Amino acid sequence: xxxxxxxxxxxxxxxxxxxxxxxxxxxxxxxxxxxxxxxxxxxxxxxxxxxxxxxxxxxxxxxxxxxxxxxxxxxxxxxxxxxxxxxxxxxxxxxxxxxxxxxxxxxxxxxxxxxxxxxxxxxxxxxxxxxxxxxxxxxxxxxxxxxxxxxxxxxxxxxxxx
Numbered sequence: 001x002x003x004x005x006x007x008x009x010x011x012x013x014x015x016x017x018x019x020x021x022x023x024x025x026x027x028x029x030x031x032x033x034x035x036x037x038x039x040x041x042x043x044x045x046x047x048x049x050x051x052x053x054x055x056x057x058x059x060x061x062x063x064x065x066x067x068x069x070x071x072x073x074x075x076x077x078x079x080x081x082x083x084x085x086x087x088x089x090x091x092x093x094x095x096x097x098x099x100x101x102x103x104x105x106x107x108x109x110x111x112x113x114x115x116x117x118x119x120x121x122x123x124x125x126x127x128x129x130x131x132x133x134x135x136x137x138x139x140x141x142x143x144x145x146x147x148x149x150x151x152x153x154x155x156x157x158x159x160x161x162x
Contacts, residue, residue: 001099002110004117008125010090012132017090020131025055027127030120032057092128094121 010017025033035056043049098113100106 001097002107002114004094004096004098004114006092006094006118006121008092008094010092010128010132012090014090016132016135017128020128020135022051023131023135024124024127027130029123029127029130034058092125 025036027033033055037054037056038051039054040052041050096114096117098110098117100109100113103109
């Protein structure tokens with residue numbers, strides 16, 4: 001059995017990290033996910049958001065990685081702002097436990113899997129940063145657009161009054 005763990009600090013306002021996690025796919029770092037379908041989304045009585053999503057893969061990827069067979073994978077994303085300020089950062093903690101049994105070279109295969117998990121986690125963090133930067137750019141563009149539309153009527157009114 002091999003255990004892999006990682007921590008990454010997202011140096012962004014707390015509110016944007018969960019928003020980015022919900023918009024992570026598709027992204028250029030993981031072209032094998034072509035889309036995401038939300039199957040169910042609800043807020044439980046304690047205020048936690050639950051989102052059951054289905055990642056869509058191209059047919060060729062499904063046949064290569066065995067996704068055509070049933071696999072159960074779970075991702076739990078917990079976000080809590082315990083200080084109630086915007087000056088917090090979000091720490092992503094990841095852990096994988098890999099155990100290969102009943103085949104030859106199981107330790108070697110576990111090592112290969114841990115290497116792949118580490119590589120995929122790195123791509124996932126890059127994808128989150130990509131989405132966060134994209135969200136910032138969209139916000140700046142929207143802000144500039146709103147500022148422009150606010151100035152335009154005032155300038156037109158000033159022009160008409162003269």
